[in-house]
Amino acid sequence: MRLLLIEDNPAIGNAVQDHLHADGWSVDWSINLESATAAVAVKTHDVVLLDLRLPDGSGLDVLKLMEARGDTTPVVVMSAYDQLSDQMTAMSIGAVDYLVKPFALAEMAVRVRKAASRGSLMRTRNVS
Numbered sequence: 001m002r003l004l005l006i007e008d009n010p011a012i013g014n015a016v017q018d019h020l021h022a023d024g025w026s027v028d029w030s031i032n033l034e035s036a037t038a039a040v041a042v043k044t045h046d047v048v049l050l051d052l053r054l055p056d057g058s059g060l061d062v063l064k065l066m067e068a069r070g071d072t073t074p075v076v077v078m079s080a081y082d083q084l085s086d087q088m089t090a091m092s093i094g095a096v097d098y099l100v101k102p103f104a105l106a107e108m109a110v111r112v113r114k115a116a117s118r119g120s121l122m123r124t125r126n127v128s
Contacts, residue, residue, distance in 0.1 A: 001116055004045040005029045006036040006062060007078070008055050012101070016049065016078075019105040020112070033057035040066055045073055046116045049108075052079040052090065063093040074115035078103065 003025045007013040017027045028043060030036040033056045040048065040062060048066075052059040063075060077090045078099040087098045096118060097111050 001046045002026045002028070002044070003112065004036070004039050004043065004048045006031075006039075006048065006054070006059060007051045008032060008053075009051075012051075015105060016108065019109060023109050023113075025112075031055075033059070033061060036062050037065060040071065040073075041069075047112050048073055048075040049112060050075050050077050050095070052077060052081055052086070060090065060093060063090065063095060067094045074118055076108075076111055076115050078108070 001024065003020060005013060005016055005020070005027050007016065007029070008031045013029055013031070017029060020027050028039060028045070030039050033054045036054070048062070050059045050062055059077065066073065066075065074096045075094060076097040076099060077095045078101060079086065080101045082100045090098055096115050099108055099111060
């Protein structure tokens with residue numbers, strides 16, 4: 001399974017990437033909005049794990065781009081923004097889940113697997 005990690009903080013990114021690798025994931029890592037936009041435009045991922053606060057813009061722009069392209073890849077947001085309104089905004093644009101930082105890596109892994117299975121189910125329905 002292939003995951004796109006969009007996270008600018010090296011400590012968080014390394015921890016998440018190491019945990020996901022141990023869980024069997026192949027991880028592509030983008031550290032800013034520009035590289036994330038390019039990654040979602042050219043690569044197929046099973047899940048996107050998205051930070052909202054990026055050095056060159058908002059992760060919400062990635063969600064908006066994916067929605068505009070009809071990209072149904074499941075997106076799990078991970079953000080320090082902990083207000084319900086932030087969560088609802090992300091979910092209304094297309095995120096399937098929302099993790100508030102700091103979070104347990106084991107919880108993140110479970111949510112990523114759940115999002116991946118949801119994405120697989122949706123792709124199977126669209127093929128049938």
